[in-house]
Amino acid sequence: MNKKEVLRYLAAPSDTKVLDEAIARADTELGAVQTPRAVWRRFPIRVENNSVTLAENVIESRDLARALTGCTEVCLLALTLGPGVDRLIRKAEIAEPPLVPVLQAVAAEKVEEYADRLQETIAREIAGEGLKPRPRFSPGYGDFPLEYQKRLFPLLEIEKKIGVTLTDACLMVPLKSVTALIGLAPEEADRAPNRAGKEPE
Amino acid sequence: MNEIESLLGSRVLFFDGAMGTMLTERGLEPGASPETRNLERPDEILAIHRAYLAAGADLIKTNTFGANRFKFGAQAQKLVSAGVELARAAVRAEGHGLVALDIGPSGKLIAPLGDLDFEDAVAAFAECVRAGSSAGADLVLIETMADLYEAKAAVVAAKENCELPIFVSVTADQDGKLLTGGDLSAMAAVLSGLNASALGLNCGFGPEPMIELTRELRKWTDLPIFINPNAGLPTKKDHDRFRYDVDPRRFADLARFLIDAGAWIVGGCCGTTPEHIRALHETLCDLALKPIPAQKRTVVSSGTKSVSFSERPVIIGERLNPTGKPRLKRALKESDLSYLLNLGLEQQAAGADLLDVNAGLPELDEKRVIGELVCELQAITPLPLSIDTGDPQVLEATLRRYNGKALINSVSAKRASMETIFPIARKYGGVVVGLTITDEGIPETAQGRLDAARTIVETARRYGISENDLLIDPLTMAISADERAAQITLDALKLIRETLGVNCVLGVSNVSFGLPERERVTAAFFTMALERGLSAAIVNPNSRAVMSSYRAFCALKGFDPHCLSYIASAAPEENNQAPVSEPGAVSLREAVEKGLKDQAFTITKDALLRGEEPLQLIDCEIVSALNAVGERFEAKTLYLPQLLMSAEAAKAAFEAIKRSLADTSDAIKKPLPIVLATVRGDVHDIGKNIVKSLLENYGFPVFDLGRDVPPEKVLDCVQKTGATLVGLSALMTTTLPAMKETIELLHQKAPGCRIMVGGAVLTQDYADSLGADHYGKDAMSAVRYAQSLIKSGV
Numbered sequence: 001m002n003k004k005e006v007l008r009y010l011a012a013p014s015d016t017k018v019l020d021e022a023i024a025r026a027d028t029e030l031g032a033v034q035t036p037r038a039v040w041r042r043f044p045i046r047v048e049n050n051s052v053t054l055a056e057n058v059i060e061s062r063d064l065a066r067a068l069t070g071c072t073e074v075c076l077l078a079l080t081l082g083p084g085v086d087r088l089i090r091k092a093e094i095a096e097p098p099l100v101p102v103l104q105a106v107a108a109e110k111v112e113e114y115a116d117r118l119q120e121t122i123a124r125e126i127a128g129e130g131l132k133p134r135p136r137f138s139p140g141y142g143d144f145p146l147e148y149q150k151r152l153f154p155l156l157e158i159e160k161k162i163g164v165t166l167t168d169a170c171l172m173v174p175l176k177s178v179t180a181l182i183g184l185a186p187e188e189a190d191r192a193p194n195r196a197g198k199e200p201e
Numbered sequence: 202m203n204e205i206e207s208l209l210g211s212r213v214l215f216f217d218g219a220m221g222t223m224l225t226e227r228g229l230e231p232g233a234s235p236e237t238r239n240l241e242r243p244d245e246i247l248a249i250h251r252a253y254l255a256a257g258a259d260l261i262k263t264n265t266f267g268a269n270r271f272k273f274g275a276q277a278q279k280l281v282s283a284g285v286e287l288a289r290a291a292v293r294a295e296g297h298g299l300v301a302l303d304i305g306p307s308g309k310l311i312a313p314l315g316d317l318d319f320e321d322a323v324a325a326f327a328e329c330v331r332a333g334s335s336a337g338a339d340l341v342l343i344e345t346m347a348d349l350y351e352a353k354a355a356v357v358a359a360k361e362n363c364e365l366p367i368f369v370s371v372t373a374d375q376d377g378k379l380l381t382g383g384d385l386s387a388m389a390a391v392l393s394g395l396n397a398s399a400l401g402l403n404c405g406f407g408p409e410p411m412i413e414l415t416r417e418l419r420k421w422t423d424l425p426i427f428i429n430p431n432a433g434l435p436t437k438k439d440h441d442r443f444r445y446d447v448d449p450r451r452f453a454d455l456a457r458f459l460i461d462a463g464a465w466i467v468g469g470c471c472g473t474t475p476e477h478i479r480a481l482h483e484t485l486c487d488l489a490l491k492p493i494p495a496q497k498r499t500v501v502s503s504g505t506k507s508v509s510f511s512e513r514p515v516i517i518g519e520r521l522n523p524t525g526k527p528r529l530k531r532a533l534k535e536s537d538l539s540y541l542l543n544l545g546l547e548q549q550a551a552g553a554d555l556l557d558v559n560a561g562l563p564e565l566d567e568k569r570v571i572g573e574l575v576c577e578l579q580a581i582t583p584l585p586l587s588i589d590t591g592d593p594q595v596l597e598a599t600l601r602r603y604n605g606k607a608l609i610n611s612v613s614a615k616r617a618s619m620e621t622i623f624p625i626a627r628k629y630g631g632v633v634v635g636l637t638i639t640d641e642g643i644p645e646t647a648q649g650r651l652d653a654a655r656t657i658v659e660t661a662r663r664y665g666i667s668e669n670d671l672l673i674d675p676l677t678m679a680i681s682a683d684e685r686a687a688q689i690t691l692d693a694l695k696l697i698r699e700t701l702g703v704n705c706v707l708g709v710s711n712v713s714f715g716l717p718e719r720e721r722v723t724a725a726f727f728t729m730a731l732e733r734g735l736s737a738a739i740v741n742p743n744s745r746a747v748m749s750s751y752r753a754f755c756a757l758k759g760f761d762p763h764c765l766s767y768i769a770s771a772a773p774e775e776n777n778q779a780p781v782s783e784p785g786a787v788s789l790r791e792a793v794e795k796g797l798k799d800q801a802f803t804i805t806k807d808a809l810l811r812g813e814e815p816l817q818l819i820d821c822e823i824v825s826a827l828n829a830v831g832e833r834f835e836a837k838t839l840y841l842p843q844l845l846m847s848a849e850a851a852k853a854a855f856e857a858i859k860r861s862l863a864d865t866s867d868a869i870k871k872p873l874p875i876v877l878a879t880v881r882g883d884v885h886d887i888g889k890n891i892v893k894s895l896l897e898n899y900g901f902p903v904f905d906l907g908r909d910v911p912p913e914k915v916l917d918c919v920q921k922t923g924a925t926l927v928g929l930s931a932l933m934t935t936t937l938p939a940m941k942e943t944i945e946l947l948h949q950k951a952p953g954c955r956i957m958v959g960g961a962v963l964t965q966d967y968a969d970s971l972g973a974d975h976y977g978k979d980a981m982s983a984v985r986y987a988q989s990l991i992k993s994g995v
Contacts, residue, residue, distance in 0.1 A: 012840040018796075022842050035382070043231070055231050083381050086314055089887060091581040094542040097894040098796070098845035104887055146935050155232040159308045160372070160404070163347050163380030166309070167316040167909070169882030169935055174314075 001027060001109060009105035022099060026106040033084030034110070037162040038118050040077040042184065043155070047071060054181075057151045063142030064181070067134060071183035075122050075133070078158045079114055080177035081107060107176050115178050126184055134183035139170075146170040152179055203366055205299055205340050206398065208259070209425050213460060213485050216301075216429050216468020217253035217261045218478050222445075224249075236268040239283035246284070250291030254298045256475040257482030258468065261298055262342060263288045265333065266305035270325045278332040285336035301342035301368065302333035304355055310381075311350050313580040316884060316909050319354055319602050326358035334363035343369045344429070345404050345470075347380035349391050349504045350604040356395045357601070360628070368427060370401030375410045377417055382583075385414065386509075387502040387605065389421035394606040394630020394670075401427035404470045407434060407447050408455035412462050419463035421507075423496040428456075428464045432472030445472025453480035463491045499669050499704045499736070501555065501632050504604035506583040508554050510632070510672065510704045513760040515555060515737035516751065517587055517608070518548030519708065521574070522559035528860055533560055533570060538577055538905075539894075545578050551742035552752075552770070555608060556582070559589035568595045572602060579604050587634075587739075593621045600629040607631045611674065613638040614653040614660075623664035633666065634706055636674045637693065643676060647692035650675045654697045672706040672737060673697055680722070681715035687726055695733040704736035709747070720746035728754055789818065789854060793826035796846025798853045805857035815858045819900075823851050827899060834981050844981065845891065848898035855900065873991050874924040875901050878915050879908035881939040885932035888960060892928060892980045899984050912943040919951045926990060928983055929973075930960040937962065941971050948972060957986050 006023055007015060046053040047069055050062045054074060068074065085107055092099045115136060123133045140146045149170045158164050164177045172179070208214060224235050227245060238246055246264050253261055265284035270277045285302060292298040307325055309317040330341060341359045346352040352369055359367045369392050377385045392400055400422050402411055408430040415428055433447030447455070456467050467485065469477050499510040508515055521544055523530045532540040545556050556578065560571040567590065575586060587608035588599050600607055611634035612622040626633050635657035637643070637650040644650045654673045661671055675693035678686035690712075694705055712726045713719035724746040727738060731754045740747050748770065754760075756767040789808065792801040808818055830847040833839040877893050879886040886908035896903050904922050906914060919927060927947060931940045944956055958968050959977035968976035977983040 010840060010842070013837070016840075016843075018843055018846070019840060035378075037380075041231075057232070083314060087382075087581065087583075091546065093887070093890045093894070094539050094581055095546045096849075097891065098842045098849055100887060100891060101841045101845070140933070140935075146933070151232065153308075154234070159306060160345060160347070165315055167882070167884055169316075169884075169909075169933070171882075171884050171933065173310045173316070173884060175885060 001106070001113065005109045005112070006102075006105045009108050010101060019102070022102040023106060026099060026102045029088060030081075030085060030103065030107055030110060033082075033088045035082030035084055036079065036114055037082065038077065038079035038114070039156050039158065039161040040075050040118065040122065041156055042073050042075050045071060045074050055155055057148075057155075059144070059148055059151075061142070061144040061148075064137055064144045067137045068181070068183040071134065071185040073131070073184040075126075075182040075184060076152060076155055076179070077115070077118060077122070077136070077182055078152075078156050078162060078164060078177070078179045079111070079118060080162050080164045080172075080174050081111060081114070082176075083163070083174045085176045086174045111176050111178055115180065119182060122182060130187050131184045132187045134185060136178075136180035136182055138178060138180045149179060203339070205260070205366055208299075209399070210465060210490060213488055213490060214259045214427075214466040215257055215478060215482055215485075216427060216466060217250070217256075217258040218469035218473030218475065219432075219471050220246075220249060220262065220264050220266070222472050222474065223252075234267065234272070235264055236266070236273070236280045236284065239264055239268075239280050239287060243283065243287055246287045247291055247294075250288050251295055252475040253478055254291055254295040256479040257486070258478050259298060260301050260340075260342075260466070260468070261288050261291065262301050262303040262344075263333065263338065265303045265329065266345070267308070269304075269307055269329060271307050271309055278328055281329050281332040282336040285333050285338050289337045299339040300337065301340050302330070302338035302365075304329050304333075304341065304343045304359075305345050306347060306351055310348065311354065313576055319350070322351060322354035323358045323361075326355040327362045330359050330362040334365055338365060340366045340368055340398070343367065344401075346371045349379065349381070349383045349388055352388075353391060353395060353604070356392065356397060357629075360395070366398035367396075368399045368401065369397045370403040370427065370429065372404040373402060373414060375406055375414075377414050382505040383502075384505075384507070385418045386421045386500065386507040387505060389418060389424075390500040390502040390507050390606045391504075391630065393422050393424055396627070396630070396665075397424060399425040399427055399466070401429065401464075401466070403429035404431055407431050407445075408452055408459065409433075412455070412458045415459050415462035415464050419494075421498070421500070423493050425465045425493070426463055427466035427468070428459045429468045429470045430456075430459075430473075431470045432474075432477060435472065443472075447472075449474070449476040449480035452477045453484035456481055456485060457488070460485055460488050461491070463493070465490055496669060499632055499672065500606070501585040501587075501608050502605040503579060503583050503585045506585065507606075508585050510736045513755060514731055514735055514751070516553050516742055516748075517555040517557050517706070517737055517739040518545075518551075518553030518742045519557050519710070519739045520544050520548055520741060520743070521556060522589065523562055524559070530562060533562055533565060536570070536573075538574070539897075541574055542577055542581060545582055545584075548742045549582050549584055552748055553584065553742040555585050555587055555737075557587040557589050557608075557610060557739055559610075561590060561592075567592060568598050571595060571599055575599055575603060588631075593625065596622070597625045597629075600625060600631060603629070608672070609633045611636050612657065614656045615640050619657065619660045619664075623661060623666060626670070627664050627666055630670075632670050632672055633661070634672050634674055635661075637676055643678075645689065647675075647689055647696050650689075650693035651696045651700060654693075654701060654703065658701055658703055668701065668703045672704050673701070674706050674708070677707050677709055677711040677726075679714035680712055687712055687729075691729055691733055694730060694735060698734040705734065706737040706739065707735055708739040710740060710744075720744055723747055724750040727751065731758075789822040790826045793823055793847055793850045793854065794830055796843060796850050798846075798850045801850040802853040802857050805854040806861075809857065809861045815861070818854070818858065823854050824899075827851050831981050831984065834979075841891070841980070845894065848895050852894075852898040855898070873901055873926060873987060874904065874922050875926045875928060875987060876904045876906065876915060876918050876922065876924040877928045877930075878906040878910035878918075878943075879930045879932075880936050880943055881909055881911045883931050883933060883936040883939070884908050886930070888932070888980075889928070889930040892930070892959065892977070892983045895980045895984055896928075896987060899987070901987055912939070912946045915943050916946055916950050919947065919954055925954055926987060927954055927956045928977070929956065929958045931958075932960050932962065934962050937967070937971070944972050955990060957983055959983065 263284040268280040288300040343355040432445035435443035589610040609631040613636040637653035713722035955974040957975035958973040
């Protein structure tokens, strides 16, 4: 695990013995309760100036369109660390509040790393076709409204396949879950990838 | 008898296969809703149903899997009616078959983990059930459930809105785990308890892994089993067309093993076609069904974990009961949830298998308090709960919303008690504790208690409750009042176990009431009772003596493989020889600064015993330590986890003071009640909870409204508590409008109230534009603001 990232999430510029032990414990405890699951699938897309069309859904988002410029397909990815992580954090809120920010930070890093690993798997899958993946782009980034979660969920049957549900406000439960579009562009057509912003957690 | 019920068990029955797969072949786009085709292309649906019936299906699933109000709003019922009518038409045309009203998951997660209220889930399912049953369904099929709580909501809706048999299937991974973490033993306990007609598995990873899972499910239920697997796993042939890898021939060959494992009905889920069903029919129609073995297990469960009373004796933690516990009484009155929940977690850590929950105080709204406590406990502990109340209305309300199959504490052999409690138990499921008390009182002989037990067992049976779902309590009485008391109880226990075979429970600690060194007597009595076949005991799991006897008994009886539990529990005793804190080694101030929770508690307790003034300790030691730590946090020489550790140590010190003060707790509370909430629509409440624990540890009374809180509820709480400070949090940009709305409402209706806001997306500018009085950039900032308000006399 990338401990530097965890410390960054904790806004702790340097390491201490106390933090070190807490991070190790959080890592072990999360490891024991997490049930990572993922589902992904490729879709052809049409990218215009301010919109992207994906399986008959028109997504109005200039930032997304920009991030997918030059792509002919996307891989729609959904993943979760599972409900055990939510339960563990809730339990710690009662039994051991000091561990909560640490669990939170380690879980956030685990989600990122899991997503990175899946992205590598996807990259290998498509390498033979002369395609290259772009950085992940999620609903909520830039001007890509969260409301589109409602359209993305049925495309992968996300609830049924990995047990992630949406609240009325389009937030995902379990909380440690990600949906993302990964642009797939022909290798030669690809320029320097756009930097995607991160969700604030 | 319903037609399906008379058919069940007569021969192998067949469900149909997939609807979605067939529609995809006919051009249904990914993400599009199959259900709307009931109205748009009814002929297509009719043709698919007919193809399945012609292939040999006995039961067809209506095309209504996702036809609920969350996906289709007001159109849902129309889609359900149309779906059932199409299936009926197919049955008429083919001249055979039964129609299963198909109900899939809502797509939402029920609170406390999600944002859907349990009753809203019931109401949504009820709509489907009413529409489907009046359109002529023969049974209700609740399928692909991943959450037992949601499955319960659907079954309750079906029971309350139709008379049809209810089939329920879940989807599980290869290890038999549901997506929300439950397993098949918990599933069987909950759904058998709710009186489903048949249980099953569907979807998943194909027929092969389901064979073992069918065997496992067979162990836990005496209901008929149906299995609808996928046609293996999808493999990608091209970009957007999935193919499943198990062909009809192989599907049918594998399904043979499903029948062998105990399934009575088989069919298909994703990827299966009429060809799969035809192959099933040809291969399996003449196979003999396996008889259902009689169940002899007594099982309770939460939403994720079951506990069986028929193997190792079970420990039921008794601590969440205010009788004789002033500190707990106060926590209940003040809705001090974190104290209460910690009592639960402590018992879990000490080895409890179940937690008894009792909130019976005369001055308390018991229904509300126990409901809230049960809900919050279930969010943080997998242990099943025992609902302990004397009020049948409270029992019914609590059992209805309980996630799992609870222990019901209790019924007696009095006629009136049985008449009120058994119907509730029958409706919601549960294992009932039966006290051997008759209308004449407590029988004074073992034979008398056996007779009372027999009355309970026989009456329960008349209500459809088997002895598997009873735990008889032969009653522990104090030997200080009558020296024969223990002997009568033990004799009664043995007699009941031998004569009726039913499982037994005792609250053991009562035996030593009025004696010195109570734990020794209690522990000895406990061992004697265990040896006479006690299945469960309601005890204090924090009592070392009691738990040592228990663990020794389990090791001696072979319930503890390689004595591992015994060894594990014995180890800390050695380590604990050294005192937790060496007196004088650290001061209270240091303990708080270093975040040493146990020391802070012990040092404070000792200081109070020496006669030191509580207020002196608070001001000179605890608060000054907290301030020092706060400054270091602000100077970034110490980080949030350490700040919280100090806060926890301060809390432990306050706890010691609270206990010593009994009723003068107001002395240590600051005069600034604070209301906290994560705004409507937002479920990310971790930041808010950190602020809460910090504020509490600085001595502020906090009213925490939780997450996803509507503006009106915040206002209501402010008005009720007279709070002058409100803290609101929001993590997502999408929920900031709700924050703004809340602030505007408060400004308008509670003008004296200050509002502080925080959360990842907020900035000072944004907070200003929302009209907040303070922007908290971190948790400490909230504390500082609250302190400044006190100083300025708000």
